[in-house]
Amino acid sequence: MSAPTDGERLQKVLARAGLGSRRVCDDLIADGRVTVDGEVAVLGRRVDPEHDHIELDGVPVVTQTGLVYYLLNKPARVMTTASDPEGRPTVVELVPDEPRVFPVGRLDWDTEGLLILTNDGDLTQRLTHPSHGVEKEYLVEVEGVPSRGALRSLREGVELDDGLSAPAEIRLLQSRGDHAAIEMVIHEGRNRQVRRMCETVGHPVRRLVRTRIGLLADRDLAPGSWRVLRPDEVRGLYAAAGGSET
């Protein structure tokens, strides 16, 4: 099959997508690291950035214009929905109206912390697919001080009404009389999972903050504020969500 002669030059499209200068992008193509619709691209290749599926090292490169990615620091007492019939505040009201974006996954009404909002349905699907298990880190303040046994249960798996929780990374950060702070890293995204796990081992959650999604963390983002993700952060999410496996 001969390569298309119309469209934009691939190296220009890659440079615009944030992969580096045109020169750097030329090298990526020359090294055989870039594919277009599953075919290794050659130098001089032209593409349609809106429709062709372009990957670098097996990870999709976002080349479509009009796709936006926000990282929001969700405050407590905000719904993670596009609209709420009861008129409660929602996360979409905290980011620009246009283009219309949707939250990736869900944080409970009372949960704070990092939430991605985007109009990229492909990334949303990848990140929320149960088999991908992108790491999510939480700062969890619980009632009481968990024993070593309780921490071990959280780490190894807790029997919940929808099955055993997968192994988690658990670190006791601080204990203060009647409460403690734990860092939890989980790969699953079941409904109210952290709250249910902690409750099952006898330590109800007082405060829950998501501090990381995959490689994405941002200590400088104030509650209620948002920023646009950088192209390398979007690529990192695609890579963490399983690249081109879906």
Ligand code: URA
């Ligand atoms: N786990 C929970 O229990 N709640 C959240 O909002 C997120 C993770």
